Amino acid sequence: MFNVEKIRQDFPILSRKVNGQPLVYFDNAATSQTPQQVIDVIVDYYSNYNANIHRGVHSLSQEATDKYEAARHKIQHHFNAEKAHEIILTSGTTHGINLVASGFASLLSASDEVIVSALEHHSNIVPWQMLCEKTGAVLKVIPMNDEGELVKDIYNDLLSDKTKLVFVNHISNALGTINPIEHIIKKAHQVGAAVLVDGAQACPHIKPDVQALDVDFYVASAHKMCGPTGVGMLYGKEEWLNKLPPYQGGGEMIAEVTFEKTTYADLPHKFEAGTPNICGGIAFGAAIDYLNNIGFDAIATYENELLDYATKQLLTIEGLKIYGTSKHKTSVISFNIGTIHPYDIGTIVDKLGIAVRTGHHCAQPIMDYYKIPGTIRASFAFYNTKAEIDKLVNALKKAIEMLS
Numbered sequence: 001m002f003n004v005e006k007i008r009q010d011f012p013i014l015s016r017k018v019n020g021q022p023l024v025y026f027d028n029a030a031t032s033q034t035p036q037q038v039i040d041v042i043v044d045y046y047s048n049y050n051a052n053i054h055r056g057v058h059s060l061s062q063e064a065t066d067k068y069e070a071a072r073h074k075i076q077h078h079f080n081a082e083k084a085h086e087i088i089l090t091s092g093t094t095h096g097i098n099l100v101a102s103g104f105a106s107l108l109s110a111s112d113e114v115i116v117s118a119l120e121h122h123s124n125i126v127p128w129q130m131l132c133e134k135t136g137a138v139l140k141v142i143p144m145n146d147e148g149e150l151v152k153d154i155y156n157d158l159l160s161d162k163t164k165l166v167f168v169n170h171i172s173n174a175l176g177t178i179n180p181i182e183h184i185i186k187k188a189h190q191v192g193a194a195v196l197v198d199g200a201q202a203c204p205h206i207k208p209d210v211q212a213l214d215v216d217f218y219v220a221s222a223h224k225m226c227g228p229t230g231v232g233m234l235y236g237k238e239e240w241l242n243k244l245p246p247y248q249g250g251g252e253m254i255a256e257v258t259f260e261k262t263t264y265a266d267l268p269h270k271f272e273a274g275t276p277n278i279c280g281g282i283a284f285g286a287a288i289d290y291l292n293n294i295g296f297d298a299i300a301t302y303e304n305e306l307l308d309y310a311t312k313q314l315l316t317i318e319g320l321k322i323y324g325t326s327k328h329k330t331s332v333i334s335f336n337i338g339t340i341h342p343y344d345i346g347t348i349v350d351k352l353g354i355a356v357r358t359g360h361h362c363a364q365p366i367m368d369y370y371k372i373p374g375t376i377r378a379s380f381a382f383y384n385t386k387a388e389i390d391k392l393v394n395a396l397k398k399a400i401e402m403l404s
């Protein structure tokens, strides 16, 4: 049974006050909160076995290495990767995308094309633009419609034997739309293109199976999945990871170094130069355990209830317009009220203890599509409640009164 009150007790931050009011945290699409079970793992690491990994013969180093590699296996099993060395631990989604984009610089030429979608976070746009500048490859864009969905037919038309790579997010952080990545991957493979899926926004809500998807690269960040900041994962099919050159040079990523020639280590170490976020990687594993203990089916069912409830309640406010109205979406609601600037509303509801995000949500092309400077975004997690949504609705009504 899903017991939200019991779950909330796992999150110490949820019982604090902000501006004298109980915190209502609706900025989960930017980062999630951390349960005590994960905090304990972080404290345990620094209290008991902090040491550098893969190097020392001493016991602490062994212990840290074992726990770090155990976390890699947890991540592997969670995403159903075939091999543990197909999981590269990164500093997050942005790092994973840059690693792949930088690697493709040696594989693309000016006659090649790559495809992005109109619904992307800047971190899944800018690294590829840099790649195109370097190689001369041409960037094509899958357009979106008014509901905030990708237009499949145009995507099919963009594909050709020139297409080498397609990169899309699994779920849009700005609108919550779940993209048809199964279709996108299948079609891309028919023309021989590889696909990278940005799963940063999907992984808090669903459990992707990289083998069933047959995706070539999949990236995620721990901090959106109840884990710490500064750590994430890149899944890559072994054959692709072997094809890409190393991203950074340094310690850990080499087999042998002389001034004449350096040879690189095998996967995954080839892509893990330098001392990684050891504690973060171990805590990422603990966060995955935490989420799986609750269960992704239970999480999805409950979050959909919150989404439906919030959508209905928000639409009772006169002049409120929701952006992103696809039937396939997760618990993110982007909206504006009349012509009031989102920032003004965000500031007032913060005074009432409610954390929402305002602005372009690192997805400026979406805002340009709707011809707006930004939105107010309320994004819900499994530890939020309907009572908190009621508070938001009341706070918005107060803000409207004050601003009009």
Ligand SMILES: *Cc1c(COP(=O)(O)O)cnc(C)c1O
Pocket (backbone or CB within 6 Å): 029, 030, 092, 093, 094, 095, 121, 123, 124, 169, 171, 172, 173, 198, 199, 200, 201, 221, 223, 224
């Ligand atoms: C948060 C997010 C990112 C960036 O993640 P970082 O952890 O900041 O690297 C990229 N894409 C999407 C869809 C996101 O939601």
